[in-house]
Amino acid sequence: MSGLLLDSPLGPLWLTAEDGALTGCWLTRGRFLPPVPAEPPRRTDDPVLEAARAWLKVYFSGRDPGPTPPLTPKGTSFQREVWEQLALIPWGAATSYGALASTLAAKRGIPKMSARAVGGAVGRNPISLFLPCHRVLGADGSLTGYGGGLENKIFLLRLEGIPFRP
Template structure:
């Protein structure tokens, strides 16, 4: 069974999904791929796991780096999960390029490097927005490229972290 809750935030209404123990999704209302992995039979119910997400988001939107991580279990291919793990290691208040992630993936996987475009596809399908910080990924020249929630929301999130003010 998959459970959902709605949380108001400075970037809009958020929909969070969980299996009761782990966070499976967090989407900004209206974003590209909104709730694309959400179980059609999900039930809106307040679960203890959602309290951890609320605390994390309250800290984050108060312009502080959260010092804990709610339990996350995103659905995706092994490649996507590898890229999302790299995203989780991007320090608060810093950015990284798609190309840098591609290089990190190549080193970690001991495979040939992947393309920045393939990384972009995985980043774009991240279903746990904000907590898995895909908003910290920028283009080769530091350009603010693509964000499923929209460039304005990406700017807003980066500004919360002290960037692009």
Template sequence: MTVYAYYESPLGKITMEAEEGALTGLWFTRDSEREMTESDSKIFDETKRWLMDYFAGKSPDFMPELRLQGTEFRNIVWNILRTIPYGETVTYGAVASEAARRMGKTRMSAQAAGGAVGHNPICLIIPCHRVIGSDGSLTGYAEGLWRKEALLRLEQTGCI
């Protein structure tokens, strides 16, 4: 059964989604989104603790249990994102190169990697906001480029 809870962050309300004790979704709540019935769960307590540490400008030293539901390619890309250190960025091209390497291919397009990055179901914890354009531009963030900029500023200076 899918259950939901919410977290009020400095950048807006966040929706958390879980199934069978594992986090399956985390996103900034959209204004048009209907409110769902909240549920209590240990995974939500852990996720809220992770979010509190993160928004306090700290790199959380633990990871809530995640359950990623996607294609093999998307899961490879999402696992690459999980390796990007707090406060650092990588390009879509670098993500594509690493995905190609892990899949035994000679190359992959940055656009293909970008598509998988854009379908990341668990924002912040799987840090898709740390992926930037080859020219250093802050491109392609479903949660809003203003949030991407604020998150990177938080990680680099400790304040939003």
């Protein structure tokens, strides 16, 4: 596994990659942060981490960065299923926990799924920004939790021009 610490408008980001795919992107002051080395690297020769750095540069400039580098989030099969749906939310758009639950239920061929369970998986997203959990809002467009802090969620939504209810 390789890692890289990057400065961003949200504060330092800790990126990890393994086997040719990005496995993590965490705000260093967010929840669920894995251990970060005492002296984390700020340079890398890992092509995935370099691609992630370039993607983030475009993203934070306020433009759609296009396709992400390869992603391999680590989690349960249910979490990965939810995260696959996060990856489908386009730049500048938002969805709700209920809408995600309905989509997943239909995909599984079941009548309904718990929006709360979906929210739990969204909250454990290990590749923030690249799997855009910040684009998930309450059913009424209201802000809900964000592992990186609500002030950062507001920043990201405004950066993408996504309307929300404070």
